[in-house]
Amino acid sequence: MSVRQIFFSAMSVSVVFFVVVMVWDVVSEHKGKQQLVYKPSQKTNNEAPHARFIPLKYYYKHLRYIEGKLNGKDCKLLFTTGGGETILTPGLFAEHYGADTIGGIRLGKESLSFSKKYDLKLEVEGLVLEHEYALVKDVMNSLPEGFPKIDGIVSMKAFGEHALTVDLRSRRLIVEDEKSMDKLADGLVPLELRYLKAANEVGMSLLASLETAEGQMWFELDNGRKRNVLNFQKSLQVLENSEYFEKLEDKSKYTVSEIDVLGLCARPASLAVKIEYQTIGDGVLGAHFFRDFMLTFDIKKGRLYCRPHVLSEFCNS
16 A cells, blocks of 8 residues: 555544544644734724624533534534534434445444435524535544533534634634635735545545744644644654753653744744644644634635734743
8 A cells, every 4th residue: 555545544534533532632933034924904993894703602621612503403513623524413314324324434433424415504693504415423422421412513614615713712703704804814924724635525634834943834723622732753853952852761751842833923932732643744733722813714715814812822921
């Protein structure tokens, strides 16, 4: 099997990994001239009246959900920027459970199934999000006993070509239109945003390019993860000259570190990261990062806009 085949094989199961990792989190000076991603706008009002606001309601710790109607039925869905697919419990559409099972996509010993052509319409705050299909899995079985009932998970893919601002600190999503995006982008330099799809087109991972003291790095964006993560092999490059690392006899105990990120704040800032062996890209930006920034995803144009909150611990530390 070639390296390319191995990569896409791994991508085909990444859509379910974020469910497991999300639950695990719950339970247990760069050389040359720098161009700032954020620069205060001269305009006094940064929020255009054309944007549509969707409340993010508290679920547990860093997890948030939205309320809406799925084909007319009330539902509560956890919101995540990771994984890329909407997942529904069998109870909402029990008659379609087990249809069109995809081989190779598993969560533990269970298969995830979905209906490719079932017409799904999710209505949220007057916005209709049409789905060609949704994965079917009882998310409650993956959450600790006693957790509040949830009907599934809604992902970035559900919002289609809408530019979307994720503001976790203020507990809201902002669906941008052309006018609000023009107003928002004034004074901002976007980061490059890419999305990776699995070979079978199921699942989507969003990655943003960050400039660090060690060069360009690509981070997956997943608010369902609690901590920021750096790939173990990448961390070795970062710390190859680190006296601390050289003196560490048991490398398996190397679990946390920091990297200097450039351009997001008025000065370089250190990003605390947890070390993990398996990541898509160089690491993951989790809920800790989303807490410090308002992130606007313009997937259609491949752009990510970052605006630090006034109370951003990352920029003010």
